[in-house]
Amino acid sequence: MSTFNEKASAPTAFAPYLDAVTNLFHPVSGPVLNTYARFHGWKESMGLVQPGTVENVSKEVSNVHLANWFFDGARADVAKVVSANPAFQLTHSFALGSSSKPSSYNFGAIFANATTFLQGGVDGEGVVTMRANQTWSPSNITKVQGQLYNKPGQSMLQIEHDYLGPHHSFSLKTMNPGVLDGTGIHFVSALQSLSPRLSVGFETIVQRPQPGILETSTSYLAKLTSLPTLASSAAAALTPLGQPPVAQPFNPSWIATAQLQPSGNIQTTYFQKLSDKVDVALDLQTVIQPASMMGPAKREAITTLGAKYDFRMATFRGQIDSNGKVGMLLEQRFTPAFAFMVSGEIDHAKNASRFGVGIMIESSTMTQEEMIAAGMLQPV
Template identity: 35%
Template sequence: MAAPGLEKEVLTIPVTNPSAPPLDVTKPPSTGTNAIFDTLYDTYSSFLDRRAALGLSNPGTVESIAKEVQRDVFLSAQAFSGLRAELNKSFSLNPIFQVSHAFSTGSQFLSPYTFLALFGTDNVLLQGQVDSDASFSARFNLRPHPRYTFKSSVQIQPSSGMSPGGAQVSLEQDYVGDDFSASLKSINPSILEGGLTGMFIGSYLQAVTPRLALGLEGVWQKPGGEMGPEAALSYAARYKGNDWIASAQLLTQGGLQASYWRRLTDKVETGVDVNLQFAGLSGANAMMGGMRREGTATLGAKYEFSRSIFRAQVDSQGKIGCLLDKVIAPPVRVTFSGEMDHAKNAAKLGLAVSIEASGEELMEQQDRVSPAAPPF
């Protein structure tokens, strides 16, 4: 017999439903939130679901809204004059590491000698260039996240008889979403002159439908000294068809740039670009004689052959140009550039030879290693 006062008390829990699953005490029941937050969260979730159901893709950036015409078809960024020779040497593909030596003569814009070195991985890009005129430029791009890219560049130009010289620093941040792109770029930002100076460019491009994208681009700049700030805003639109792309940018101060790109065949592309300027719409140029209208239209075509690419373009100002890039052998490429300006009665000719001096080890590496894709 147990001693008095030492009896054990047994706690019994009534079981209402023996077939019910056991209670998980590690996950306490969630507490309810306020009705306003729940309504906003449900609305936002419903918006995301409907947005994902549209199947929208990334439309690119406002800066490259007409890249198919201005970069791929036109030869404005590739034309040159004089004689040029390039010797390229690649040491590896992943990471990419290569150097280049370029020699030129008979050109007013190219230096007699230029040295370039490039190193890049899938997330980092380092590039430096120096020439015989003591000009220097460098780029550093970083991709810390698949959606975010940081780009920076530095250019130093010494003074000469044709140029006063100077330096420029550019910082850019790009964010790429599933159906939009946002970018913020600053050129020569500074706070050492009594306030914020420099040029700042912000842009946003949003896909509205699987074919249509709309965007904005704002520019704010303030030079040094007593000059006040200036601002400009432009609207952008891009429509993508099955085999054609149309884009347009409207500047609020008075300007319109429209382009149209079309693929005729698998090897033929064409492009049209129209640039209209309406100076004096805002009243800033009233002392210069009122409103002035200026416009330029450019038509170009690109032909891709088995081992060569031919580009040609003509504009409304009487300028005709062509560029032929031909691979003579796998390590040798020859480029011919020609331009004739009927209005100024001037002509330019250019011939370049590029040699890729890669070793046999790199040729073997191409079969088993995929090249890196740096954030250009």
């Protein structure tokens, strides 16, 4: 047995040549590798965190403010859970009497497991929408969105890929890409953590509506957060030795961001978690527009302050801006399968108002024991 191992580990005929090549490049590669190892060790000793992506740099503020949640008129969302693992759900959405858009109906389906998320829908006018997210690894995620209209020139396809490193992120996104002529709108963004609290990045937009037209613009941003919690530091320390560190989630108690746009406008946001159930968010946007054929010069700023309260069976969002607009949204869940929503907005400057009511109903083909095992219901 030992004779076989000795023969298996005996040097091959190419070993002298490989050693000669290694010795030839060692005077150049050795210092480079040593410098990189020292730089990597210095970077790890700084306690850097995963900063997230540029697209989600103000995600916490968007979760508090009403821009993505407000509705007017009447709406009803009916969902039927067919399976919990993998998740499969059918949805019916109705919207009636809205001042922002006419009455509509949408049928959708959602499928999700640990690595794949699929969502599709079709409305009463025949418009088909789809969305797909594929997680290849904890650091690589590909996203695809598409809309198919029954009118020519209105369909849309968007492809995006996010890479999340231990201390940085890099994203590529393209909208309606032209394979042959390179037309479309392309986005390149990156965010790098410089310290446990400070991250900086950029986003470049390349627009090519026609083969002979090319426009580029770049915006710069910075993100300042509270210090990482002990839980985040402990999770990062559990990475096995000899393996690249995995991006760990980081939930700071407060976040401040600033973005300088190509037009010279500045957008700043601030998010503060006051408690486990109360969040507040502030958004400031400047509008600097020089005089042109489109109109006179404009210099103004808009500030929006919002708060979100999470109760045991309800969520309340309220906000007010510097233009005198006040809004609110209440989502009251009476049972795990039924919720009632009411929203309202008053614009004092324009002497206008909007109001909306809605319900959400969720049913399931699963038994009570299966829903408790899936975490959908609390055991009695």
